[in-house]
Amino acid sequence: MAMSQPATRPASKPVAVPANPRFSSGPCAKPPVFKLDNLADAPLGRSHRAAVGKDKLKAAIDQTRAVLGVPADYKIGIVPASDTGAYEMAMWTMLGERPAEMVAWESFGAGWVTDAVKQLKIEHTVHTADYGEIVDMAALNYNNDVCFTWNGTTSGVRMPNGDAIPADRSGLTLCDATSAAFAMDLPWDKLDVTTFSWQKVLGGEAAHGMLILSPRAVARLESYTPPWPLPKIFRLTKGGKLIDGIFSGATINTPSMLCVEDYLQALDWARSVGGLTGLIARANANAQAIWDFCDAHDWIANLAVDPATRSNTSVCLKFTDDRITDGAAFAKAVAKRLEAEAVAFDIGAYRDAPAGLRIWCGGTVETSDIEALLPWLDWAFHAEIEALSHA
Template sequence: MTQTYNFNPGPGPIPNEVLAKAQQNMFNFEQTGMAVMELSHRSAAYERVHFHAMNTLRELLDIPDDFSVLFLQGGASLQFSMLAKNFLSDNKAGAYVLSGSWAEKAQKEGAAIGEVYTAAASSNRTYADVPVFDPADLQENTAYVHLTSNNTIYGTQLSDWPACEQPVFVDMSSDILSRPIPWDRVDLAYAGAQKNAGMAGVTIAIIRTSLLDQASGSLPPSLSYKQHADKDSLYNTPPTGAIYITSLVLDWIKEQGGITEMENRAKEKAALIYDVIDRSNGFYSGHADKDSRSWMNITFRLPSEELEKKFLNQASERGFTGLNGHRSVGGCRVSNYNAVPREHVEILRDFMLEFQQNHS
């Protein structure tokens, strides 16, 4: 079989060791004669998976005791409306920092539920940087500040976490488990699992427990963070298979050396590609400003769309997949998630150098 180098932006790759273990155990879990997906979510066998995943996540991210860990469904996109539904009460407004398309969508869904406003935006610069704002300028009626920590489409990443008096909610779908989270400055972090935390189907939400009692009292139970927290994310049938894969991914991260090791690897791998871009004399031009560059998603253009097409076609012939930029912006994108091996990045680097040499 031809070697595949998976740089898809999401769903992203899952570590080979995890896939091998899942293949070995998933379909006859703990000699029950049943696959994980067939187990009752009330059974002792599944509960071991469920709470192991929660506890390992708490350990890896050093989550304080006064935070609740939730496994939800609906993807990060449902969180756009769910957090607004929980916390946008009458006479309160959600403040959104617009750093890319996903932040725009989060604000749009919040606006369907209550009052929202833009705290800062870099849309006038084609989202080439992460906008900075002064927390002192937030409206007095601000219920929360919404941030997007990493922008997959534009290749930018938040590095300076603001200190706000208001609760700070962060979409971390594309960089969770790749770096530490400053819990003194984050009150709710959420992420779809399919980039760094497993497979599509489960959404992680980590919320300061004191916020649960502040949520709107008129919520349907299925949309209530408090309801899911009180039931240990077992209020309804959870995505058991996806949570099992997340559990294995978390074990893998722990075995590799934890979040610090993931962060170091991400920076080292990304530096290999950024170095090619910076030394190419403009043949490859990065989209993001250097001080806003993402370690997870590296976006760049070539001198012409014709050359970009040739680059992507030849890359595909070599076994690279997922290098197309998002359809809304074009260009090229390298997604550098935890499970992408360094040697695959080195092979891509060599291909980029070869392509430049052949077409300069």
């Protein structure tokens, strides 16, 4: 509900500024210790199939498993085209064996729905919820394959847990976890296919995706051949058997060894802050600072309706003051004002999402920078309200 208050613009701008104003939701802020010099060990100009390249790629896989706690019998592969490539690869190689439950509560989930409905044209049921809401995951038919995002990057709404997913399901669960991995506790026994990219929670470079397969997913790949042609970069089997080299560092196409080195450095940093537990704690602290700010100001609120589903990475906010007649223009003006002051870059809501702001709170962001940003957000809001009154 829109709220009105006799808001008065603060007399002066805040003094403290974030040390790092990069709050983009992707590519995300680099780890606080990042330096280009740290990448000096990258085997540039060497083949990724040489021993040094294969060792680096295998280390990226092994360290991913260690930090995330991925079970030993799950396969982890580095694939092309970021999270999008990884998730498309899973859909095009595994779906169609049975009907699919397509789940969306924001734009990226909606994209997977489009693929299943208009491209693959498989038998399906679509389940959607508005931005700020979430689908009732307990109502799905898990004897079918289920495709969903764990965290809605453009809505700030996440799965609270995996309790709704039955252990005795017959279908596969395909989870896009790109803004959840390394910031949320993923229940691996409930996830058959999990994808993410380096450029989100660990602040890695773009264009590389991670594909994690349970034994059940591997069994599907080895027992089912989809009726449509598969491009080379999607092929995970040969002669009815998994191409196991993909999951030990023999990538389908040429990866950037500079990006691989950057990811390895990010994983080293992740371990230094306490691994997954430490990363979750950092993201929680960042998000909590914003939630507390919203609780103290009645002109702004979390887009997520249920506190249990609030994202601790892509925190999406909406303005609730009833003096705002054009929400999109107002939010854009606030974001532009903050960028002009070099205190917050790239925090506008996603283009398909409701008008508002989106502030990245993953573990590479320092809580002190979030805390320094918030008084500026207060100042920018009041400045724009004042501008409206003189318009």
